[in-house]
Structure formats: C-alpha cells, structure tokens
Amino acid sequence: MRLRFLVLVVGLCGAQFKPNTGPGRTSIVHLFEWRWADVALECERFLAPHGFGGVQISPPNENIIITNPWQPWWERYQPISYKLCSRSGNETEFRDMVTRCNNVGVRIYVDAVMNHMCGANAGAGTHATCGSYFNAETEDFPAVSYSSLDFNDRKCKSPSGNIENYQDIYQVRNCRLVSLLDLALERDYVRSRIAEYMNRLIDIGVAGFRIDAAKHMWPEDVKATLDKLHNLNTTWFSPGSKPFIYQEVIDLGGEPVTGSQYFGNGRVTEFKYGAKLGTVIRKWNGKKMSYLKNWGEDWDLVPSDRALVFVDNHDNQRGHGAGGASILTFWDARLYKMAVGFMLAHPYGFTRVMSSFRWPRNFQNGTDINDWMGPPSHPDGSIKNVTINSDDTCGNDWVCEHRWHQIRNMVVFRNVVDGQPFSNWWDNHSNQIAFGRGNKGFIVFNNDDWYLNVTLQTGLPAGTYCDVVSGQKKGDSCTATEVHVAADGMALFLISSDREDPFIAIHVDAKL
Ligand SMILES: *[C@@H]1O[C@H](CO)[C@@H](O)[C@H](O)[C@H]1NC(C)=O
Numbered sequence: 001m002r003l004r005f006l007v008l009v010v011g012l013c014g015a016q017f018k019p020n021t022g023p024g025r026t027s028i029v030h031l032f033e034w035r036w037a038d039v040a041l042e043c044e045r046f047l048a049p050h051g052f053g054g055v056q057i058s059p060p061n062e063n064i065i066i067t068n069p070w071q072p073w074w075e076r077y078q079p080i081s082y083k084l085c086s087r088s089g090n091e092t093e094f095r096d097m098v099t100r101c102n103n104v105g106v107r108i109y110v111d112a113v114m115n116h117m118c119g120a121n122a123g124a125g126t127h128a129t130c131g132s133y134f135n136a137e138t139e140d141f142p143a144v145s146y147s148s149l150d151f152n153d154r155k156c157k158s159p160s161g162n163i164e165n166y167q168d169i170y171q172v173r174n175c176r177l178v179s180l181l182d183l184a185l186e187r188d189y190v191r192s193r194i195a196e197y198m199n200r201l202i203d204i205g206v207a208g209f210r211i212d213a214a215k216h217m218w219p220e221d222v223k224a225t226l227d228k229l230h231n232l233n234t235t236w237f238s239p240g241s242k243p244f245i246y247q248e249v250i251d252l253g254g255e256p257v258t259g260s261q262y263f264g265n266g267r268v269t270e271f272k273y274g275a276k277l278g279t280v281i282r283k284w285n286g287k288k289m290s291y292l293k294n295w296g297e298d299w300d301l302v303p304s305d306r307a308l309v310f311v312d313n314h315d316n317q318r319g320h321g322a323g324g325a326s327i328l329t330f331w332d333a334r335l336y337k338m339a340v341g342f343m344l345a346h347p348y349g350f351t352r353v354m355s356s357f358r359w360p361r362n363f364q365n366g367t368d369i370n371d372w373m374g375p376p377s378h379p380d381g382s383i384k385n386v387t388i389n390s391d392d393t394c395g396n397d398w399v400c401e402h403r404w405h406q407i408r409n410m411v412v413f414r415n416v417v418d419g420q421p422f423s424n425w426w427d428n429h430s431n432q433i434a435f436g437r438g439n440k441g442f443i444v445f446n447n448d449d450w451y452l453n454v455t456l457q458t459g460l461p462a463g464t465y466c467d468v469v470s471g472q473k474k475g476d477s478c479t480a481t482e483v484h485v486a487a488d489g490m491a492l493f494l495i496s497s498d499r500e501d502p503f504i505a506i507h508v509d510a511k512l
Pocket residue numbers: 037038385
C-alpha cells in the first residue's frame with residue numbers, strides 16, 4: 001500500500017527531475033554571459049555535433065544597469081522587469097536562439113531570478129536594460145507591475161532588514177539577501193507574475209529552469225509558483241513534458257535550510273560536490289583519490305537523481321557563493337581537467353560543465369578585488385562576440401572550457417557510457433585510481449607524484465582504443481596514446497606523473 005502510494009507520487013511529479021535533453025545527451029554547459037546570437041551559433045557549430053544536451057544561459061529578463069562598479073556580472077541578478085532584454089540580447093534574438101538550438105537538439109535552460117528584484121539602494125530611474133522606470137525606494141516596478149505590497153518587508157524580523165543570521169530560517173527566507181528587495185512569494189499575485197514570465201519562456205521553447213536563490217524562498221511558495229507552469233512546447237517536446245527544475249540551494253551542511261527541503265520541486269545544485277572533489281584532487285588535509293571509491297551519497301551528497309552537479313559555477317569560481325578555496329577552476333587548468341574528467345566519467349548526478357570568461361584577477365590580502373568584473377565588452381558596454389580560433393579555442397577572453405578537447409571528449413564519454421554501472425574500481429591506496437562503466441568505458445587517473453605502470457581489468461571488449469584525453473580517434477587512426485585491451489579485458493596503462501593531463505579515458509566509440 002505504502003509502496004503503491006510512493007510510486008504514484010513519483011509518477012505525478014517525477015518530470016521536473018528529468019532534464020529533457022535529447023536522446024543520448026547527458027550534460028549541459030553554462031555559457032555564462034554569452035550573447036544569444038553566439039549561443040545560437042555555438043549550438044549549431046559545436047554543441048550539437050559534440051553531444052551536449054543543453055545550455056544554461058544567463059538571466060534573459062530586464063535588469064538594472066550598475067555603473068559603480070562598471071556593469072558587474074551580478075547586475076543580471078537584479079531584475080527590473082520580466083521583459084526579455086538584457087546584455088545578451090533582445091526578445092527577437094532570444095527566440096531565434098531557442099528555435100535554432102532546439103532544431104539541432106540542444107536545449108535551453110533559463111536562470112530564473114524570482115526571489116527578489118534590484119537592491120534597496122538602487123534609487124529611481126530608467127537605468128535598466130530595457131529602459132523601464134523603477135523606484136527601489138518606494139518599491140515600484142511598474143513594468144511588471146509590482147508595488148510595495150509585493151515585498152516581504154513586514155515579515156522580516158532582522159534589525160537591518162537584511163539576512164544577518166543563516167541559522168535563522170525565517171531571516172534566510174523572509175529578509176533581504178544582500179539588500180535585494182525580497183518578493184513576497186506567498187502572494188498569489190506575485191506567483192502569477194513570475195509564472196507568466198516563465199510560461200512565456202516555456203512557450204518559446206525552453207526546456208527548464210535554474211531557480212536562483214531558491215534557498216531564500218519557502219519551498220511551498222516555489223512549488224505553488226511552479227504548479228502554474230505550462231507543459232513544454234510540443235514542437236520539440238513530447239506532450240505532457242514538464243520543465244526541468246534545478247534549484248540553487250547552497251547547503252554545505254550546518255544550516256537549517258537544506259537541499260532536501262526542496263526535492264518536492266525538482267533537483268538541487270549540489271555544492272558539496274565541487275567543494276569536496278576539489279579538496280581531494282588538491283590533496284588537501286591528507287585526502288586521496290582512492291577515497292573516491294564510494295563517491296556519492298556516502299559523502300553526504302544528496303541522492304544522485306536529485307543532484308545537479310558541477311566542479312565550479314559562476315559564483316564560486318570567483319570566490320562568491322559556496323565552496324571556498326578548494327573549488328577548482330580554469331585558473332588551475334591541470335587539476336581542473338582531472339576533476340571535470342572524474343565528474344563526467346562517474347555516474348553520480350546530472351552534470352553541468354562551466355564555460356567562463358577570463359578577468360584580470362587581482363588578489364589584495366587574499367581577496368580578488370576584480371571579482372565583480374563583467375564579461376568581455378566594448379567601451380559602449382556591449383558584450384564582445386565569442387570568436388573562434390583556428391584550433392577551435394575561443395578568443396576575446398572567452399575561456400570556453402567546454403571546447404577544451406579533454407572536456408569535450410569526456411562529455412562524449414558520458415553519453416557513450418550512459419546507463420552503465422560503476423565497475424572495475426582499482427586504486428593504489430593513494431592517488432592512482434581507475435574505474436569503468438560496464439563494458440562501455442574505462443578511465444585511469446595518476447594524481448600521485450610517481451609513475452603509474454599497471455595492468456587493469458577494463459571490462460571492455462578486446463581491441464585497440466584511442467585515449468580521448470591526450471587526443472582522439474580520427475578516422476581509423478588515433479592522434480594520441482593507444483590502449484590495447486586483451487581478450488580477457490586486461491590492459492596495460494602507463495601514465496607519467498608529469499604528463500600534462502595525467503589521466504587516460506577510453507570508450508567503445510573510440511575503438512580503432
Ligand atoms: C558579432 O556578431 C554579430 C551578430 O550577432 C555580427 O553582426 C557582427 O558582425 C559580429 N561582430 C564581429 C566583430 O565579428
């Protein structure tokens with residue numbers, strides 16, 4: 001009886017956990033601050049042919065324009081209205097992007113900012129990306145429209161009106177996050193305005209949403225808003241498909257707000273993942289890669305089918321948000337590639353790859369004073385195009401981690417091994433580890449300071465395979481290390497510790 005009830009419940013609301021990616025596509029990429037025109041091109045020229053499932057885009061709605069400091073990336077997390085114009089493009093360009101990406105089987109996921117509007121000290125005026133008037137002092141946002149009735153001020157009990165104490169669940173959810181005007185999501189009026197915005201995006205063809213600052217909203221208020229959402233557009237999705245939902249809940253433990261409180265709405269962003277994996281791969285506090293044998297729920301992570309996972313995100317790669325110094329980023333490229341490789345090979349969670357822009361880091365007393373800097377832009381504030389170099393890397397200070405061949409090829413690895421069990425684990429009680437995914441793929445890491453020379457059971461059919469980390473299969477040949485798997489599945493692996501990328505990955509689609 002109890003079991004039947006459970007099955008029924010899962011059947012009713014299970015869809016929000018499903019990413020709605022096309023068949024055989026198992027990862028998405030966050031193209032942070034990209035223009036819609038460039039996202040559309042990237043779907044067609046790169047993401048579709050390389051097996052990416054979708055793109056998380058920066059918030060598409062109207063936001064405040066901040067001039068001190070000059071157009072920081074975080075201004076996009078300060079809504080003024082739900083009109084579709086932002087630094088990334090206007091509504092025409094947005095529709096064009098969604099259509100073109102969907103037409104090549106790549107989905108669009110919108111970063112939805114529904115907890116708040118702009119900062120309380122933003123003044124009044126039309127300094128917003130669509131030029132809409134607003135008055136932060138009187139809490140008027142006529143372009144939505146919201147008035148002071150629609151904000152939480154009366155409910156917040158902290159002296160300053162801001163969140164002061166993260167141990168107080170009422171403050172975390174009823175007060176202002178860093179002075180951002182906190183919407184009263186208990187009001188049906190507010191829920192309806194937000195749902196209208198999200199439904200407009202769904203009708204255009206988006207596949208789901210990252211819910212920004214979900215931790216700062218009551219889960220039942222988020223649920224009541226999501227309950228108003230349409231099913232996905234049947235031009236691209238099967239009838240009855242619900243938007244994929246993943247909620248930004250920063251839960252590193254030790255606070256009353258937890259990720260599991262939000263499972264009723266969809267997945268949650270698992271911030272412990274990158275924080276703990278970074279600590280292991282950096283070998284901090286005596287941590288070793290051999291400890292990763294039971295990686296997953298045993299590490300106090302949320303259940304795999306409730307997790308959206310990533311090595312770094314746009315916040316914690318610059319010291320904002322959660323995770324601290326252990327977070328690996330493109331600035332530590334060698335270790336970063338190992339971490340992303342591990343994430344994409346391991347069955348836990350739904351995976352998101354980060355794609356960043358470079359900024360002039362400047363550490364003063366341990367703090368990066370340039371952590372606010374927005375995307376590469378022209379003097380008039382317009383975002384620079386993503387240019388593509390002849391070697392497939394990006395120009396104009398776009399880092400394009402997702403195009404690094406090691407990461408690109410591991411995205412394919414994950415697609416190839418999808419559904420296969422975690423198998424054939426090996427470790428040397430130190431930082432040399434290996435594991436397979438059934439009979440489809442196998443990966444070996446050497447994060448020790450000495451040579452790896454070992455014969456391992458791969459679980460793969462006999463044959464010669466091309467390592468997709470040091471190169472790849474091109475036609476009938478391999479541009480890099482070859483691995484010979486014997487009839488019994490055994491193969492010899494040699495990885496010197498000073499190799500640029502001290503790991504090897506092989507899969508059945510890279511068999512010669
Ligand atoms: C940038 O992209 C736009 C299309 O969005 C194009 O019209 C323009 O020519 C490009 N600019 C440069 C410098 O490539």
